Amino acid sequence: xxxxxxxxxxxxxxxxxxxxxxxxxxxxxxxxxxxxxxxxxxxxxxxxxxxxxxxxxxxxxxxxxxxxxxxxxxxxxxxxxxxxxxxxxxxxxxxxxxxxxxxxxxxxxxxxxxxxxxxxxxxxxxxxxxxxxxxxxxxxxxxxxxxxxxxxxxxxxxxxxxxxxxxxxxxxxxxxxxxxxxxxxxxxxxxxxxxxxxxxxxxxxxxxxxxxxxxxxxxxxxxxxxxxxxxxxxxxxxxxxxxxxxxxxxxxxxxxxxxxxxxxxxxxxxxxxxxxxxxxxxxxxxxxxxxxxxxxxxxxxxxxxxxxxxxxxxxxxxxxxxxxxxxxxxxxxxxxxxxxxxxxxxxxxxxxxxxxxxxxxxxxxxxxxxxxxxxxxxxxxxxxxxxxxxxxxxxxxxxxxxxxxxxxxxxxxxxxxxxxxxxxxxxxxxxxx
Amino acid sequence: xxxxxxxxxxxxxxxxxxxxxxxxxxxxxxxxxxxxxxxxxxxxxxxxxxxxxxxxxxxxxxxxxxxxxxxxxxxxxxxxxxxxxxxxxxxxxxxxxxxxxxxxxxxxxxxxxxxxxxxxxxxxxxxxxxxxxxxxxxxxxxxxxxxxxxxxxxxxxxxxxxxxxxxxxxxxxxxxxxxxxxxxxxxxxxxxxxxxxxxxxxxxxxxxxxxxxxxxxxxxxxxxxxxxxxxxxxxxxxxxxxxxxxxxxxxxxxxxxxxxxxxxxxxxxxxxxxxxxxxxxxxxxxxxxxxxxxxxxxxxxxxxxxxxx
Numbered sequence: 001x002x003x004x005x006x007x008x009x010x011x012x013x014x015x016x017x018x019x020x021x022x023x024x025x026x027x028x029x030x031x032x033x034x035x036x037x038x039x040x041x042x043x044x045x046x047x048x049x050x051x052x053x054x055x056x057x058x059x060x061x062x063x064x065x066x067x068x069x070x071x072x073x074x075x076x077x078x079x080x081x082x083x084x085x086x087x088x089x090x091x092x093x094x095x096x097x098x099x100x101x102x103x104x105x106x107x108x109x110x111x112x113x114x115x116x117x118x119x120x121x122x123x124x125x126x127x128x129x130x131x132x133x134x135x136x137x138x139x140x141x142x143x144x145x146x147x148x149x150x151x152x153x154x155x156x157x158x159x160x161x162x163x164x165x166x167x168x169x170x171x172x173x174x175x176x177x178x179x180x181x182x183x184x185x186x187x188x189x190x191x192x193x194x195x196x197x198x199x200x201x202x203x204x205x206x207x208x209x210x211x212x213x214x215x216x217x218x219x220x221x222x223x224x225x226x227x228x229x230x231x232x233x234x235x236x237x238x239x240x241x242x243x244x245x246x247x248x249x250x251x252x253x254x255x256x257x258x259x260x261x262x263x264x265x266x267x268x269x270x271x272x273x274x275x276x277x278x279x280x281x282x283x284x285x286x287x288x289x290x291x292x293x294x295x296x297x298x299x300x301x302x303x304x305x306x307x308x309x310x311x312x313x314x315x316x317x318x319x320x321x322x323x324x325x326x327x328x329x330x331x332x333x334x335x336x337x338x339x340x341x342x343x344x345x346x347x348x349x350x351x352x353x354x355x356x357x358x359x360x361x362x363x364x365x366x367x368x369x370x371x372x373x374x375x376x377x378x379x380x381x382x383x384x385x386x387x388x389x390x391x392x393x394x395x396x397x398x399x400x401x402x403x404x405x406x407x408x409x410x411x412x413x414x415x416x417x418x419x420x421x422x423x424x425x426x427x428x429x430x431x432x433x
Numbered sequence: 434x435x436x437x438x439x440x441x442x443x444x445x446x447x448x449x450x451x452x453x454x455x456x457x458x459x460x461x462x463x464x465x466x467x468x469x470x471x472x473x474x475x476x477x478x479x480x481x482x483x484x485x486x487x488x489x490x491x492x493x494x495x496x497x498x499x500x501x502x503x504x505x506x507x508x509x510x511x512x513x514x515x516x517x518x519x520x521x522x523x524x525x526x527x528x529x530x531x532x533x534x535x536x537x538x539x540x541x542x543x544x545x546x547x548x549x550x551x552x553x554x555x556x557x558x559x560x561x562x563x564x565x566x567x568x569x570x571x572x573x574x575x576x577x578x579x580x581x582x583x584x585x586x587x588x589x590x591x592x593x594x595x596x597x598x599x600x601x602x603x604x605x606x607x608x609x610x611x612x613x614x615x616x617x618x619x620x621x622x623x624x625x626x627x628x629x630x631x632x633x634x635x636x637x638x639x640x641x642x643x644x645x646x647x648x649x650x651x652x653x654x655x656x657x658x659x660x661x662x663x664x665x666x667x668x669x670x671x672x673x674x675x676x677x678x679x680x681x682x683x684x685x686x687x688x689x690x691x692x693x694x695x696x697x698x699x700x701x702x703x704x705x706x707x708x709x710x711x712x713x714x715x716x717x718x719x720x721x722x723x724x725x726x727x728x729x730x731x732x733x734x735x736x737x738x739x740x741x742x
Contacts, residue, residue, distance in 0.1 A: 003505065006536060013532050017524060214519030218580065221486045221513040222536035224505065415489070417517070428450070 002230065006223045010231025014206070015238050028243050032250035039254065054122045056130065057088050057100035065103050068137045077133075092119055098126075101134075108141060169382070178380075182352055184294065185379030188302050189348040189372045191244070192309050196341055196371070199240045199310055200317035204330065206232060207321030207414070216414045225411040233314050240310060301378050301388065308395045309371025312402060313337065319406035322413030323421040323429075332422070344369035348376055355381040365391050367398035405430060437464040438497075439588060439619040440485060445494035447480050453643050454480040457494070460638045460648045462621050467614050469630040469651075470623035471727065472640030478623040479516060481640075482592050485621075486513050498588065509538040514581040516593040518574075522566035526552075526576055529565060530583055537584035544583065551579040555605075574602045578609060589613060591622035595629055607633065627723040637723070641731045655720040658729075662721040663692040663700055669711035677703060683725050688714075693725050 018024055057080035060066035069077040080088060080100065088100040099118025106112045114134060116127075143153055165173045210216040219228060316337050324330045347363035354360060355377045364374035364383070370391045377383050412429035413421065421429075440462035447455040455477040462468040470478045483489045485496055487503040498507040521529055527548060534544035552558045555575050565573055574597075582589065589610070595603050610620055610633065624630060630637060631651070638648040647654065665674075666689050674682060674690050679698040684691035694700060700718055707713055721729070 009532065009535050013524075017521075017528075021523070210521075213522060214515075214517040215521055216519075217483075217488065217515035217517055218513070218519070218533065219536070220488045221511070221515070222508060222533070415483075 002224065002227050006227045007231040007234070010223065010228055011235040011238065014232050014235025018202070018236070018239050019242065024239070024243070028246050032247055032254075035251065036254060054098040054126050055096075056116075056118070057083070057091060057097045059083065059085065059088060059100065059102045061102070061104045062108055064141055065108075065137055068140060069133060072133050072137065089117070092117065095119065098122055101130075108138065108145075181380050184298075185355070185376035186348065186352050188298075188379055189345075189376035192302075192306055192371050192375060193341065193345055193348070195240060195244070195306060196309055196313045199236050200313045202236050202239070203232060203314045204317040204321035205327065206236070207318050207410075208324055208327060208330075211322070211324075211414060211417070212326065220414065225414060226407050229315075229318055229407055229410050232318065233311065236314065237307065237310060240306075244306065298379050302375055304392065305371045305375040308392065308399065312367065312371070312395060312399045313341070315399065315402045315406040319409040319413065319426070322410040323416075323426060325417065333426075336423075340368040341372070344372040347373050351376055351380070361387065365394065367391075367395045370395055408432075438462070439464045439499060440468075440621065441495075441497040441500075442481070442485070443495045443497075445481065445484065445491060445496065447477075447484060447489070447492045455484075456643045458640075458643075458645050459494075460645060462619060463636065464619050465614065465617045466619065466635040467610060467633055468619075468621045469634035469637040470621060470640065471627055471630055471637055471723070472623075472625065474625050476625075476640035477643040478625075478640055479592055482513075482515075482590055482621075482623060486511060486590065509584070510586050511588045511590055512537075512581045512584065512586045513589075514577065514591045514594060516596065518577050518597075520565045520573060520576060520580065523564055525562055525564050526557075526568070527561040530576070530580055533580045534583045537586070539584050547583050547585060548579070551583060555579065571599050571602055574598060575605070578602075578606060582609070582613070587618055589618060589620045589622075591620070593624055594622050595624065595626070627727060631723055639727055639730065641727075646730050647726070651723075654726065655723075658721050658726055660718045660720055661694045662719050662725060663690075663694065663703060664715065664717045664719055665690045665692060665707060665713070666715035667707065667711040667713050671711060673706055673710035677706065681725075681728070683722065683728070691722065691725070693721060693729070 053075040055075070056077055058066045058069060058077050060079070060081050063081065066077065066079045066081065070079065078097075083091075085102065088097070088102075091097040092099055098121050099116050101114055101116045103114065104112075107114055116130060139156065140153075143156060164178070167173055210219065223231075317334075320330055320333045320337065323333060344363065347359060347369055350357070351360035351363065351373055360373065360377060363369045364377050365387065374383070374388065374391045378388065408430045409426050412432055413426075438461045442461070443459050445455055445458040446453070458477070458481060470481065472478055480489070484491050485498070485503065487505065487508050491503075496503045498510060501507055524532070530548045531541065531544050534547065535541065539547070548561075549558070552560060555578075557572070557575060560568070560572070560576070565576065568576065581591075591606075591610075594606055598606065610622070614620055634651050636649065637651050637654070639646045668688060671687070671690065674685070674692070677692070679694070679696045680703070681693040681695060682690055683693060692703065694703075704713075704716055707716070
């Protein structure tokens with residue numbers, strides 16, 4: 001028999017004292033600010049990335065290649081046919097050139113590999129882009145020499161595109177936003193992952209605080225341990241929902257403001273090149289500029305899995321807190337709780353690429369992994385309803401079990417001072433309860 | 434006099450693993466009296482008190498509060514100040530007292546009135562908005578008293594109330610306890626320092642090793658032991674005291690000794706010896722101290738003390 005009045009009083013205290021704390025206010029409002037900042041940086045990177053140029057000196061002995069290279073990228077390729085190899089080397093050594101390449105007739109006719117001599121700057125991205133440029137230019141020159149018709153030349157220019165649309169169960173074709181959905185799924189999984197740690201940690205520290213403050217005995221002379229535990233979990237849960245709610249609201253505001261923000265970046269001195277970069281970015285990551293609408297069901301499931309995941313783990317964190325005398329004491333006890341969270345994180349990363357693989361499906365059904373894995377699968381792919389239902393059912397059953405165990409541990413743990421308990425003691429307490 | 438029993442403990446037992454913390458303990462606390470639960474650390478006092486407060490469960494036996502078995506309902510009749518005292522550091526004094534009073538079943542309005550009354554009474558009216566972390570130790574001890582009594586219960590239980598209190602608060606608490614008793618409230622407190630009890634308690638219960646060794650009215654118990662203790666104040670060489678036979682020396686300093694007579698030892702003989710060896714300022718035959726009663730009841734070798742309560 002629990003008294004809801006007592007639970008409500010505990011809940012109210014937990015919620016109000018935390019929601020007013022500076023830490024909560026800071027986290028709640030700094031995180032969205034951080035996201036906005038990150039978002040800005042994201043766009044900025046796409047816009048200004050191309051400004052860094054690497055200069056490659058080209059000594060073209062065929063004198064037919066360098067012109068086309070310069071057409072492809074005038075800043076990168078410099079015609080240095082007049083210079084001797086020795087002076088080219090010096091230029092690279094002094095850092096005035098990133099590298100140089102000597103093109104001879106043999107390269108063209110005998111397919112002898114080109115040799116790029118460079119300082120090592122620019123990384124793999126530079127190498128592969130030079131490779132692409134060279135192949136393109138060499139192919140064109142070879143085609144020209146072979147005197148093929150323009151028709152054939154155009155055939156070589158063709159790049160066939162692949163557009164994708166999703167066919168839903170009720171026969172409608174929808175825009176395919178797989179890339180966005182993958183990121184959404186992973187983001188949701190990571191939010192729940194973070195929330196389990198964050199709010200679970202809140203609960204654990206709250207329990208320890210009541211022990212170290214020595215107020216716990218005063219409280220238990222008015223409230224049953226199970227009422228205290230329930231009130232605490234509900235209070236911090238309400239806090240979690242408030243915080244996530246504020247974040248989601250901010251995010252949707254950002255989403256609405258995304259296009260104006262992007263144009264703001266462009267409106268400055270937008271050169272043709274920046275425009276091109278912008279377009280390229282939009283092609284690669286369209287959701288930066290227009291966030292596709294998220295299905296309501298995904299949001300509903302997110303809330304369900306968020307709450308269930310929170311409840312499941314926070315009951316365990318509370319039990320651990322009650323067994324410890326200080327936060328440092330928790331380290332040995334906490335490991336068995338951390339391991340499943342990290343396994344779930346691992347499966348989440350796996351599910352990102354293969355949301356329907358055996359491991360992903362099983363991971364999304366196991367209660368301790370489900371809150372992190374299932375929600376990302378729901379976002380990414382079509383998950384049969386029975387899987388979702390089973391997953392939720394199993395989590396509720398498991399939560400009932402962990403809550404029952406934790407309540408027993410908690411009841412004994414909160415009044416045990418002095419020695420920090422090990423798992424052996426916890427089993428004893430469970431039997432005692 | 435019509436005696437009404439407020440707390441009745443019957444054949445109470447509690448075991449933790451291998452340790453029998455409380456064994457077959459029975460005592461009665463009567464309404465409107467101050468009852469002392471005495472015994473060394475680890476004797477089972479705190480365990481008994483926790484069971485009376487319905488914080489831990491009873492293994493065997495019963496506890497009745499106003500004739501009802503202990504329950505969340507009886508919890509609300511009690512104001513409890515545990516030995517391990519504490520408050521939420523980050524909460525404001527007013528909010529904290531409000532929370533604790535409401536948990537004890539008070540509505541917000543009554544709680545507010547009581548909180549105001551006690552804060553004024555302790556000259557702490559302006560602490561309302563201070564957080565407990567800002568208060569000095571002495572100040573937060575006062576808040577702890579208020580937290581215990583704010584819901585105006587009929588029964589007050591203090592576990593080792595004087596340990597860790599500064600002298601001012603110690604006096605204040607004594608005052609409050611006497612005042613509450615005079616209002617007809619029932620007070621039970623535990624202590625391992627017997628001398629505190631002598632001044633305040635009406636009735637006592639002596640604990641040793643999880644069992645009750647003696648219980649009843651303090652005056653009567655003392656009277657029953659008879660005047661068989663000598664308080665001796667002297668000047669000079671006190672080594673003769675060590676050579677006395679059939680006595681037990683309980684309290685001794687350079688010029689004072691409390692001598693308990695055993696086996697009908699004659700006090701006159703001791704006086705004679707004393708005069709021969711030192712200059713005597715005071716020689717008084719009195720009832721034994723509670724500590725002496727405890728020792729002679731339990732037997733010196735049977736007193737078991739544990740550091741952890």
